[in-house]
Amino acid sequence: MSRIGILGGTFNPIHRGHIAMAKAAMEKMHLDEVWLLPSGTPPHKEVEDEISSFDRYTMCELAVKKEEHILVKDFEQRCLLPNYSYKTLAYLSKKYPNHQFFFIIGDDSLRYFHEWVHPELIVKHADIIVINRKKLENNIPSGAISGDKSLQEAMDIVVRRVPGHYTIVEMEPMDISSSEIRSLIKKHCETEYLCPEVYSYILEHHLYEEKYKMPDIRPIMLDIKANVKTSRYLHILGVMDTAANLAMRYSYPVEMARLAGLLHDCTKHLDAEEQIKFCKKRNIEVTEGERISPQLLHSKTGAVYASEKYGIHNPEILHAVRVHTTGCENMSLLDKIIFISDYIEPSRDKAPRLKEIRAVSYQDLDLAMAMILSDTIQYLKDNDKSMDIGTLKTYEYFKEILIRGGQDLTLL
Ligand SMILES: [Fe+2]
Ligand SMILES: [Fe+2]
Numbered sequence: 490m491s492r493i494g495i496l497g498g499t500f501n502p503i504h505r506g507h508i509a510m511a512k513a514a515m516e517k518m519h520l521d522e523v524w525l526l527p528s529g530t531p532p533h534k535e536v537e538d539e540i541s542s543f544d545r546y547t548m549c550e551l552a553v554k555k556e557e558h559i560l561v562k563d564f565e566q567r568c569l570l571p572n573y574s575y576k577t578l579a580y581l582s583k584k585y586p587n588h589q590f591f592f593i594i595g596d597d598s599l600r601y602f603h604e605w606v607h608p609e610l611i612v613k614h615a616d617i618i619v620i621n622r623k624k625l626e627n628n629i630p631s632g633a634i635s636g637d638k639s640l641q642e643a644m645d646i647v648v649r650r651v652p653g654h655y656t657i658v659e660m661e662p663m664d665i666s667s668s669e670i671r672s673l674i675k676k677h678c679e680t681e682y683l684c685p686e687v688y689s690y691i692l693e694h695h696l697y698e699e700k701y702k703m704p705d706i707r708p709i710m711l712d713i714k715a716n717v718k719t720s721r722y723l724h725i726l727g728v729m730d731t732a733a734n735l736a737m738r739y740s741y742p743v744e745m746a747r748l749a750g751l752l753h754d755c756t757k758h759l760d761a762e763e764q765i766k767f768c769k770k771r772n773i774e775v776t777e778g779e780r781i782s783p784q785l786l787h788s789k790t791g792a793v794y795a796s797e798k799y800g801i802h803n804p805e806i807l808h809a810v811r812v813h814t815t816g817c818e819n820m821s822l823l824d825k826i827i828f829i830s831d832y833i834e835p836s837r838d839k840a841p842r843l844k845e846i847r848a849v850s851y852q853d854l855d856l857a858m859a860m861i862l863s864d865t866i867q868y869l870k871d872n873d874k875s876m877d878i879g880t881l882k883t884y885e886y887f888k889e890i891l892i893r894g895g896q897d898l899t900l901l
Contacts, residue, residue, distance in 0.1 A: 494523035494618065495581070496593045497565065497574060500545050501537055502691065503527075503552045504670050504682045506663045510620045511559050513660040514593045518618055523593070524562045525549050529572060538671060538697050542566050544690075551686040575610035582614040590615040595622055596657075600643050601633035603650040612653025619644065619655060623662045671697055694742075700802040703744050706751060709799050713751065716758045720836075725754055727834030728827070735826045738851055749809040749827050752801065756790040764790055778877035785877055788814040815879030816862065818886045825854045832861045840864060845900075856896065859887040863901040 494514045500507060503525075511523040527549050529542045549561040564580065565572050574592065581590055592615040594602065599619045602608055611617070621640055634643040644655055665682045673680045674697045679688055695701035714722050729750035736746035759767060761783035767790045768775050779785045792811040795801045809827040812820065816828050832840065833847045840846075841864060850857040862884035869876045891898060 491521045491588045492519060492591065493585075493588045494518070494520045494591045494593050495526060495578070495615065496523055497526040497528065497577070499537075499667070500525065500527045500549050501540050501667050502545065502670060502674075502683065502687055502696070503549045504665060504667060504680075504687075505684070506622070506665050506682065508552060508556065508559065508684075509660060509663055510593060510595070510622070511556075513620055513658050514591065514618045515558060517658045518591060518656065520558075520591060522558045522560055524560050525553065526562055526565045526577065529566045529568050537668070539702060540696055544694060544696055548687045548690055551690055552684045554686065573606045575605075575607040575614075578611055578614035591618050592616070593618045593620060595620055596640050597622075599640070599647060599655075600636075602647050604632040608651040609653075612651055616654040616656065619657045621657055621659050623660075675699070700804070701745075703748065704800065706748055709748075709751060712799075713755055717754070718758075721754065721757055723836050724834060725751060727836045728753055728830045731830035731834045732826050735830060735850065735854075736823075739822060739826070739854065741822050741826060745803065745806060746823060746826055748801070748803075749806045749823055750830055752791060752795040752799070752806065753810050753813045753827055753831060754787060754791065755798075755810075756787045756794045759787065759790065767793075776877070776879075778875065778879070781875045782877065785814050788812065815877050816858065816883035816887075817879065818882065820858070820883075822854075825858055829854065829857050829861065833857075840868075849900075855887055855890050855894075856900065859884065859891055859901055862887060 494511065496507065496511050496514070498507065507525070511525065514520060515523050527542065527545045543566075546561065546563060546566055553559045553561055564577060578590060578592060581588070592611055594617060596619055599617075602617070605611065619640070634646055638646070640657060644657060648655055663682075665680075670680055670682060674688075674691055683691075691697065713725060717725070729747045732746040732750035733743050735741075736743045756764070756767070764783045764786040765775065765780075767773070768786060771793060773786075773789055773793065775783075775786065779789075788811055791813075792807040795810055796807060801807065805821060805823050808821065809823045812824050813827050813831055816824070820828070829850050833843065833850055837843060842860065846857055846860050846864075849860060862880060865880060866876065866884055868874075869880075888898070888901065891901075
C-alpha cells in the first residue's frame with residue numbers, strides 16, 4: 490500500500506514554502522509520494538489577480554520538475570464547480586483503494602479545520618498531517634482557535650470536535666506567503682522563494698501585471714457596436730474570431746487576440762477630418778501618406794482611443810492596433826495575427842487569392858504577411874491609389890525574411 494500525501498491549494502504562485510511542506514511531510518511521515526492538487530477556477534469566483542487554473546497548474550509542474558516523488562495532479566482542475574476537499578478525498582480513496590492518503594495542511598488551517606465543509610469526511614478518507622510552519626496568517630477566519638493557544642492545544646480541541654488521526658510535523662520556518670510573493674513580483678523583484686523556471690514563466694506570460702489584466706469585453710463590444718455601421722461591426726466580429734483561431738493555432742493568449750481584434754477598427758467611425766483633428770489634439774504625428782489618405786490614421790488613433798476610452802493599457806494589444814493598416818518591421822506574433830485576420834476574416838470576399846492566403850495563414854504567418862502585402866500593393870497600383878511608404882517597407886521586410894529562409898517567392 491502506497492502512502493500518498495495530498496497538498497491542495499491555489500498555488501498562486503507555487504513557491505519554495507509549498508515544496509518544503511511537501512518534503513517535510515514526505516520525510517517525517519515516510520510518504521512514497523506527495524501529490525499537489527492545484528485548485529480549478531470555479532465560475533464567479535476568481536482567484537487573486539485572475540491567474541487561470543492552467544497557469545497555476547503549469548507553474549506547479551515547472552516547480553516540481555527536478556523534485557523526486559512530488560507530482561502535480563489535475564483532479565481539481567477538471568472540476569468546474571467549487572471543489573471541496575472532502576469530495577476530492579472521497580474520489581481519490583475510491584479511485585485508488587490501495588493507497589493510503591494523508592491530507593497535508595498548515596498550522597494556520599488546523600486552527601479552523603473544524604469549520605471546513607464536512608471535516609468528518611476528510612478524516613474518514615485521510616490522516617491529517619499538520620505542518621507547523623510557525624507562521625500565522627494575518628486574516629484568521631472567524632471560528633478559528635486563537636493563536637494564543639499552542640498548536641498542540643489547538644490540535645487537542647480540533648481532535649475532540651473532529652475525531653481522526655492527526656500528526657504535527659515540524660518544519661523550518663519560512664517566512665513567506667503567496668500574497669507576499671505576488672506583491673514582490675508586481676514590484677518586479679525576483680525572489681529566492683520562487684524557482685527560476687516559475688519566475689521566467691510569470692515574466693513571459695505577464696502574470697500579475699496590472700496592465701495585462703483582461704477587462705470584461707462585453708461593454709466594449711456594445712459601445713463599438715453602437716458607434717459603427719452593421720457591416721463594419723460584422724467585420725470586427727469576424728476579425729475577433731479569426732484572431733482567436735490563429736491565436737489557438739500559434740499558441741498565443743486567445744483572449745488578448747480577441748480583444749485586439751475587437752479594438753482594431755474602434756475609430757473607423759471618425760471621418761477624415763475627425764481623424765486629423767484627433768491627432769492634432771494629442772500631438773500624434775501625421776505622415777505625408779496619412780495626410781493624403783487620412784483613413785490610414787484609424788490604426789494610430791484607434792490605439793490611443795482604446796487606451797483613453799476603454800482603459801486598455803496592454804502594450805501588445807495597443808501595438809497590434811497601431812500597426813494593423815501598414816504593418817511594420819519586427820512585427821510581434823499578435824501584430825501579425827491581427828493584420829492577417831483583418832484581411833482573411835470570413836466576411837471578406839473581394840480580395841484575390843483569399844482561399845490560398847487563408848490556408849497559408851494557418852501554416853506560415855510570414856508568408857501570409859508577404860502575400861497580403863504583395864496583393865495590397867498590386868491592388869493600389871492597379872487602381873492608381875496612393876500608397877503609404879510603410880506598406881512598401883513592411884513588404885520588403887517580409888520578402889527579405891522569406892529570402893533568408895530560402896523560401897520560394899513565386900507566391901508573391
Ligand atoms: Fe482597419
Ligand atoms: Fe479592419
